[in-house]
Amino acid sequence: xxxxxxxxxxxxxxxxxxxxxxxxxxxxxxxxxxxxxxxxxxxxxxxxxxxxxxxxxxxxxxxxxxxxxxxxxxxxxxxxxxxxxxxxxxxxxxxxxxxxxxxxxxxxxxxxxxxxxxxxxxxxxxxxxxxxxxxxxxxxxxxxxxxxxxxxxxxxxxxxxxx
Amino acid sequence: xxxxxxxxxxxxxxxxxxxxxxxxxxxxxxxxxxxxxxxxxxxxxxxxxxxxxxxxxxxxxxxxxxxxxxxxxxxxxxxxxxxxxxxxxxxxxxxxxxxxxxxxxxxxxxxxxxxxxxxxxxxxxxxxxxxxxxxxxxxxxxxxxxxxxxx
Numbered sequence: 543x544x545x546x547x548x549x550x551x552x553x554x555x556x557x558x559x560x561x562x563x564x565x566x567x568x569x570x571x572x573x574x575x576x577x578x579x580x581x582x583x584x585x586x587x588x589x590x591x592x593x594x595x596x597x598x599x600x601x602x603x604x605x606x607x608x609x610x611x612x613x614x615x616x617x618x619x620x621x622x623x624x625x626x627x628x629x630x631x632x633x634x635x636x637x638x639x640x641x642x643x644x645x646x647x648x649x650x651x652x653x654x655x656x657x658x659x660x661x662x663x664x665x666x667x668x669x670x671x672x673x674x675x676x677x678x679x680x681x682x683x684x685x686x687x688x689x690x691x692x693x694x695x696x697x698x699x700x701x702x703x704x705x
Numbered sequence: 706x707x708x709x710x711x712x713x714x715x716x717x718x719x720x721x722x723x724x725x726x727x728x729x730x731x732x733x734x735x736x737x738x739x740x741x742x743x744x745x746x747x748x749x750x751x752x753x754x755x756x757x758x759x760x761x762x763x764x765x766x767x768x769x770x771x772x773x774x775x776x777x778x779x780x781x782x783x784x785x786x787x788x789x790x791x792x793x794x795x796x797x798x799x800x801x802x803x804x805x806x807x808x809x810x811x812x813x814x815x816x817x818x819x820x821x822x823x824x825x826x827x828x829x830x831x832x833x834x835x836x837x838x839x840x841x842x843x844x845x846x847x848x849x850x851x852x853x854x855x856x
Contacts, residue, residue: 576852590731608738
């Protein structure tokens with residue numbers, strides 16, 4: 543008698559138990575938190591990518607586009623999933639001081655980021671693969687201000703003052 | 706779902722860990738973008754940007770993230786725990802260091818070839834781009850594990 547196990551039965555023996563999948567599945571809270579944190583990573587990635595432009599490491603317009611796309615994803619994601627979490631989790635309220643502070647910081651960071659991007663696009667508009675120094679300096683100023691606000695936003699999110 | 710407020714003593718180590726991880730992932734995204742753009746255009750300036758993003762962004766970010774991980778794990782008495790999310794975190798972070806250093810070496814070699822004007826180092830750029838891309842995917846899974854915390 544052969545000891546070879548039929549393939550259609552062997553896969554079942556090696557299949558992970560059902561509780562494995564239960565442990566690795568995400569409930570609504572898990573999804574909201576994961577997407578909110580992923581969006582926050584995208585916001586900080588925007589700051590890192592734009593820093594390359596602000597430090598003069600590149601003048602490639604495509605890098606600016608990457609930065610803009612990351613802010614679009616991160617900005618919208620943190621806002622939507624953050625507000626959803628605030629409404630979903632018992633003990634958090636949308637009018638809590640730290641949540642209001644985060645929303646205000648988010649709005650300031652978005653405004654500064656839009657200004658930085660606009661200034662940098664203007665700096666690149668003269669073409670020839672170089673940036674206009676005056677507009678680039680102005681863009682860098684708005685970028686570093688936004689970086690400070692994003693850092694403050696992260697501090698508020700982690701410390702949750704008043705929660 | 707009821708809100709969980711962590712002890713105050715955990716906040717700063719967590720901030721260090723999360724900030725390091727965010728800077729590292731941001732630098733990896735910058736590197737993969739620059740290397741991918743260079744892959745099509747063959748621009749030495751973009752290869753240099755990808756190389757610098759790995760060396761001066763992703764690597765310091767990794768060090769801060771890893772130091773923060775040890776710090777917060779010791780605060781939470783999780784250093785020797787066998788939870789799946791802790792194992793996923795330490796595995797991807799340790800493997801990540803190898804990938805970051807390896808990719809930086811590949812990008813550096815590609816840059817040297819591009820500057821010397823000989824062979825364009827396209828294969829090296831391609832390898833570095835793919836490695837960094839895969840690492841970003843691994844870190845998305847890690848972020849999922851850190852938020853879901855499967856045991």
